[in-house]
Amino acid sequence: MAFQHPQQHPQPFQAYGYCESYFVESHDDDDGLFARAAAEREKTRGVAKLRQKAFADELSRATAEEYQEDILDHMEHMEAETMPDIQSIEIQTEIQWFMRPYLLDFLLEAHHAFQLLPETLHLAVNLLDRYCSRRVVYKRHYQLVGCAALLISAKYGDRKERVPTIRELKSMCCSLYDDDMFTQMEWHVLQTLNWIVGHPTVTSFLQLALTEVSFDPELEHMSWYITELALYHKEFISVRPSVMARSALALARCILARPQPRYSDWSARYDPQVVLNLSNYLSQPSQALLRKYASAHLSSVSTTIEMFLQRQAVLAQRVVQAPINELPSMDIDHPTPANAYLTPTTPQKGGYPSVPAGVLTPPITPDKDYCGNTGYGINQGLLPHMNPCTPTPPPSVEHQHHMHFAAQPPPQYVQHPQYVQ
Template identity: 35%
Template sequence: MPSIQSMDQQPEIGWHMRPCLVEFLVEIHFSFHLRPEILYLAINIVDRYVSRRIVFIEHYQLIGCVALWIAAKFEDVKERVPSIKDLVQMCHDAYEESAFRQMEGYILSTIQWTLGHPTAETWLGILCSRGPRIEEPKVQHVARFLMEITLFYREFVKYPPSLISRAALALSCFLCRQPERFMDSETDECMEILDLLDTRFAKHGKNLSKVLVKKYSDACYSKVATFVIQFYLQGGRFARVTIPSFTNTPTPNTPLSDAPKLKLDAPITTTALNPSSSDYEDKENWPTTIKPVTSRQIDPSPEQYLPREFVTFSRPVLQTLNVC
């Protein structure tokens, strides 16, 4: 699991830039009708890469775009995988085609070609198909909306995908007035995630990603964004239900051990750099032609999705953001 400390050690990028990158990937993912798992796998690849390499601002969006490309080739059918020309257009011609191929090699070698990852979407499919009932589409759509919210913010990074999906489904059942699934809220960590989501909507509901809200306001997602936001704007909050006691003794939670401090290095360098050494001043030997950015229970993606023009390509420059 990626360490929170890895972003804190980066010299140029920070947590305030993460929401903008995730929003960009959500746009592209939705536009190409890619499978739900792909978005989560792409973010996971970005996080693992950032935890092992020094990443400079001008390459952050390139890394995210290539991570989505790798995830699409791993998870989806060939016909829906974006082409190199699509990738260039995604970044508004900020990078040449060779930059994407080059970065693909750096990312794959850095994560040691380890692509398989049990995403929150995968766990949601398992949870919704087991137990006393199969959840109705609206409940699943609300849970997906909540899970994608967790991709944007630092406080959710430390939790495993299995707990993210369980907490999202438990809160979804509450919002949709469905019987509570006790297995989804039986651990302290799961309740922590649920409380974080509940607080995020109650206190910051007006500051959610407009792209994500627009996506889940579409009819193909049962317009659940409107449903959830209205609940919280009207003062609604999650209310815990008393769970009957059981005879078995719960297993005590084991605190997460602090991840070892990572030595970061530049994307183009095959050997690790020590940030404290003089070699740190030699950043990256990128070609001069590369310029910064300027401008499983899953149904197939329905054709009623918003059109390709949903992608605006008019977002602020990633490297000039101070607040996101």
């Protein structure tokens, strides 16, 4: 092979053209020209994506505002069609209400472990309650129904990569059920509900209510906490999600000292009775719920509520323990007239004899069973017989004459017939 001079062949980057890779070996005379050009193109592409996303969000927002009333009406119609019947759950033969918190703790921890969306949990509980409203559920299958409801709700509205598998659910149930039992129960739940899975959850109405104000993550997390707390109590099952969302939002604003909107707004039309009932259960949360909302990415709302309850307890204690003697009192001094001995006075009764402790005070008007100093109701056996008081000696004749003279009115007040002309 004949020797060829290196200058007779073109450079490698000139032979194969331009390459967008960052791993192109640049020469001294290039000074990183291709790498900088590639970085500029990536930056321009990223800015274009951001602009496209902002334009899409603005277009979606404008469309949502146009159809928001229709969407809200449809959601309120759907929530009425997919509400469970609490009277039917009451007549269940095996499952009882005290079992519900244990199953909800399991579903809450599984939902948190798989990092599912908030509406997935509320939809799963709704499917569970609707199934229990139509079918007799045995105690040994109660947890299996809960797992099937969670699996259906995750498939319906959550991300595909986060949907739990049957093997994972079986492991969380300590292999209590076989793989086929999960599949059969999932099919049976769907068939019982006529394949109607869509249900407007509390989280959906919360999103509509929070779009009217600026973004406040702590307020949103506090509302999530209150709505998940309501899942544990049967009196909130019959409350519609739209009412529950607005009531929980009003209570969250009260706890966080956020201003309440005008009552004319849709988000401010809460139910005062529901708010009062929710506030009564704030001091009785589940431990699983406390652990979940104690994390920083959920704004540590469980700690915030604990501090709020402590402040409320201190304020209530101050009101209850306010001593009566610290109330302002006014002393009235009655001046004694100079001629007090000439002023007629109303005679006063003497003091009643003291009644021993534990004895009923006799009435002022005695009846036939009342004996002056011997007690009240002796014939009925209410009081023991008491000895009469020591008699007081009669006053002397001089003392009687003095008292008779002192009781006479002054001369200027006497109207005797012989002085009348």
